Amino acid sequence: RLVVATTEVFPRLRTVHWSGFVTKGELANVLLTSCHVPWYFDGTPARRLAGTWHTDGGLLRFVPDVPDHIPVNVFPVPWVDKATTISPRWIRGFPISMAQLTRWALLPPPDDMLDQFVVWGEQAAHAYVTAIPPTSR
Numbered sequence: 001r002l003v004v005a006t007t008e009v010f011p012r013l014r015t016v017h018w019s020g021f022v023t024k025g026e027l028a029n030v031l032l033t034s035c036h037v038p039w040y041f042d043g044t045p046a047r048r049l050a051g052t053w054h055t056d057g058g059l060l061r062f063v064p065d066v067p068d069h070i071p072v073n074v075f076p077v078p079w080v081d082k083a084t085t086i087s088p089r090w091i092r093g094f095p096i097s098m099a100q101l102t103r104w105a106l107l108p109p110p111d112d113m114l115d116q117f118v119v120w121g122e123q124a125a126h127a128y129v130t131a132i133p134p135t136s137r
Contacts, residue, residue, distance in 0.1 A: 004034045005057030005064035009046050015057065015064050018049075040106070070128070074117070075101055083132060090127035091120055 004018045004027075018034075021027040033047040034057040046053040057064055063071045063080055073080055075098065076088040088094040108114070 001069075003066045003069055004030050005066070006030065006033050006036075006049065006054040007057055007059035008052050008054050009059075010053040013060070015060050016049075016054065017064070017066055037106075072121075072125075074121075086121075086125050086128045088120060088124060090124040090131075094120070 001019055002021075006016050006018065008014050008016050018030045021030065029047075030049065033049055033054045036047050036055045038045045038055050046055045048054075062075075062077070063073045063085060065071075071080075071085045073085050073087040076094060077098070080087065080089075082089045088096070104113075
C-alpha cells in the first residue's frame with residue numbers, strides 16, 4: 001500500500017500521511033505536494049490539500065515514519081539507518097555523489113539517468129529484501 005507524506009504547515013505543523021487515493025488527479029496532487037520545496041517550484045510557500053496548507057513531506061523528518069511500512073529514500077545519507085530503509089546505500093559502489101544527487105533534486109537529470117534510477121531502486125529493494133529477514137522489517 002502506498003503512503004505519501006506531506007508536512008502540514010498551517011493551521012498547525014505536523015506530518016500527514018495520505019493513502020487510498022480516489023483518482024489519479026488526487027494522487028498526482030499529493031505527490032507534487034509531498035516534494036514541494038517552498039518558493040522553489042512555483043513561487044508559492046505551500047500547496048492546499050483538503051483545506052489546509054502543506055509542503056514537502058520531509059520538512060519535519062527527512063524520511064517520515066509510516067507504521068508497518070518500509071521507508072524508501074533516494075539519498076544515501078549516513079544518518080538514515082540502512083537496516084530499516086531502502087536506499088542507494090544497499091548498492092555497492094553507488095556511483096553518484098551526494099553533491100550530484102542534491103543538484104538533481106533541484107534540477108532533474110536527463111531521462112536516461114531517471115531510467116537508471118529506476119534500475120538502481122529495483123536493485124536496492126532486492127538487496128534489502130534478501131538481506132533483512134521479514135521478522136526484522
